[in-house]
Amino acid sequence: MKTKKIIPFLFxxxxxxxxxxxxxxxxxxxxxxxDETVYTTHDGVVNALNGAWERIAGPQLFAGxxxxxxxxxxxxxxxxxxxxxxxxxxxxxxxxxxxxxTIAAKWIRAYHAIDLANNVLANLEIVREAERDxxxxxxxxxxxxxxxxxxxxxxxxxxxxxxxxHDGVPLIITPTTGITDDSYPSRAxxxxxxQQILTDLNTAKxxxxxxxxxxxxNAGRATSSxxxxxxxxxxxxxxxxxxxxxEADYVIGNFGGxxxxxxxxxxxxxxxxxTSEDVFMIRQDASSHAGxxxxxxxxxxxxxxxxxxxxxxxxxxxxxxxxxGDLRGGVTDNPDIVTIADVPTMFYIGVGTDPGNVMSSKWGxxxxxxxxxxxxxxxxxxxxxxxxxxSSIGAAPLDDINAVRERANASEWTELTLELIYEExxxxxxxxxxxLEDLRRFRKSTVAPTGSTHAGQTxxxxxxxxxxxxxxxxxxxxxxxxxxxxxx
Numbered sequence: 001m002k003t004k005k006i007i008p009f010l011f012x013x014x015x016x017x018x019x020x021x022x023x024x025x026x027x028x029x030x031x032x033x034x035d036e037t038v039y040t041t042h043d044g045v046v047n048a049l050n051g052a053w054e055r056i057a058g059p060q061l062f063a064g065x066x067x068x069x070x071x072x073x074x075x076x077x078x079x080x081x082x083x084x085x086x087x088x089x090x091x092x093x094x095x096x097x098x099x100x101x102t103i104a105a106k107w108i109r110a111y112h113a114i115d116l117a118n119n120v121l122a123n124l125e126i127v128r129e130a131e132r133d134x135x136x137x138x139x140x141x142x143x144x145x146x147x148x149x150x151x152x153x154x155x156x157x158x159x160x161x162x163x164x165x166h167d168g169v170p171l172i173i174t175p176t177t178g179i180t181d182d183s184y185p186s187r188a189x190x191x192x193x194x195q196q197i198l199t200d201l202n203t204a205k206x207x208x209x210x211x212x213x214x215x216x217x218n219a220g221r222a223t224s225s226x227x228x229x230x231x232x233x234x235x236x237x238x239x240x241x242x243x244x245x246x247e248a249d250y251v252i253g254n255f256g257g258x259x260x261x262x263x264x265x266x267x268x269x270x271x272x273x274x275t276s277e278d279v280f281m282i283r284q285d286a287s288s289h290a291g292x293x294x295x296x297x298x299x300x301x302x303x304x305x306x307x308x309x310x311x312x313x314x315x316x317x318x319x320x321x322x323x324x325g326d327l328r329g330g331v332t333d334n335p336d337i338v339t340i341a342d343v344p345t346m347f348y349i350g351v352g353t354d355p356g357n358v359m360s361s362k363w364g365x366x367x368x369x370x371x372x373x374x375x376x377x378x379x380x381x382x383x384x385x386x387x388x389x390x391s392s393i394g395a396a397p398l399d400d401i402n403a404v405r406e407r408a409n410a411s412e413w414t415e416l417t418l419e420l421i422y423e424e425x426x427x428x429x430x431x432x433x434x435x436l437e438d439l440r441r442f443r444k445s446t447v448a449p450t451g452s453t454h455a456g457q458t459x460x461x462x463x464x465x466x467x468x469x470x471x472x473x474x475x476x477x478x479x480x481x482x483x484x485x486x487x488x
């Protein structure tokens with residue numbers, strides 16, 4: 001039996017107690033328990049796994065800043081930040097501070113989830129054999145997607161054809177059992193971190209293959225389909241187009257193809273139950289949700305009666321991306337709106353805090369489920385990967401694009417270019433945390449807005465100011481860490 005201590009530089013939270021449950025969203029911290037207690041029984045190990053699920057579902061990750069940080073940093077006049085939180089304003093300005101609290105919170109929470117996953121993996125012999133593959137697969141899945149979150153925010157991007165020996169993030173794959181020299185790791189290379197992500201997610205996909213593969217399988221936790229969906233994202237970031245197309249095709253097939261798309265784009269959001277389009281989502285309810293937290297996604301995006309801060313409004317430049325009749329570009333202007341259920345379109349004129357601005361209706365309910373990966377993304381990913389690869393794995397790229405456009409009531413296309421694919425991804429996936437990765441992959445640039453110390457400057461896709469700083473609190477206690485170049 002292995003025990004652990006949480007070291008100060010990566011894990012500032014005390015080990016939480018967790019209760020057994022069928023749905024990880026029912027997990028709530030109950031009381032502190034000793035390390036010696038947690039990993040001595042099957043239930044203890046499973047509860048630690050539940051705790052890792054609770055970590056990734058928080059607003060510092062998939063229920064908030066995983067979406068928000070990406071879109072603010074990569075924002076190129078698609079939205080305006082009018083809120084009072086200086087850290088988010090600095091992200092929009094591309095002038096982040098090394099002491100920003102939300103940047104540190106994402107790092108801490110991700111490594112806490114990784115630590116819990118590492119301890120689960122180190123104690124698999126205690127888990128009942130009938131459940132061992134599922135427990136192992138889920139722990140590997142969590143570790144893999146957490147390292148993907150860390151590497152995409154805190155490191156310069158992977159570039160295909162280059163050695164990618166530049167600094168990634170600390171790579172910790174064994175439990176922390178005490179404070180030693182190993183407690184203060186340096187940053188692994190970007191190449192090494194991506195290889196670990198691939199190893200974790202491919203093994204998770206194999207271990208979870210015996211479970212259901214469609215929407216809501218395994219109580220909404222990891223399945224071979226969700227592992228494949230994240231693998232598709234990884235291979236896209238690495239420029240491995242054929243592998244990306246194959247993984248996306250695996251997901252699309254398991255979910256039933258084009259017919260599993262929701263009837264309208266709007267129907268994919270603000271739901272209390274699974275929809276046929278939900279590849280991976282964070283389940284929330286009235287007692288377990290990001291709520292009115294300062295980093296909860298609905299807090300920023302909503303402007304309804306008693307709901308949201310109205311901090312993010314949508315620009316006319318973004319609305320001009322949609323052709324007439326495209327359901328993804330519709331705007332509801334109704335002063336009698338009360339809740340997001342009253343908004344049938346993808347945008348609306350806000351009626352709550354800071355009224356009168358155009359708001360996105362994707363995030364309009366505190367306790368709604370949060371789609372992290374949708375089937376529409378996988379269809380667009382397969383289209384792009386096949387187009388770049390010159391292949392038609394699963395379907396021709398144009399067929400995939402037109403399937404998404406047909407659902408949106410947009411006109412059918414007869415030809416395709418990379419620029420058209422990029423624009424279609426912006427229309428379909430805007431404000432879902434995809435902007436930063438798409439900007440990098442398509443080699444786009446962004447312009448720092450008015451107010452920034454870089455105002456008017458064009459920042460290319462690999463500019464260091466589009467990478468988050470390593471939190472200063474980590475630098476202060478770990479002399480082996482190096483800071484990202486833009487913050488030296």
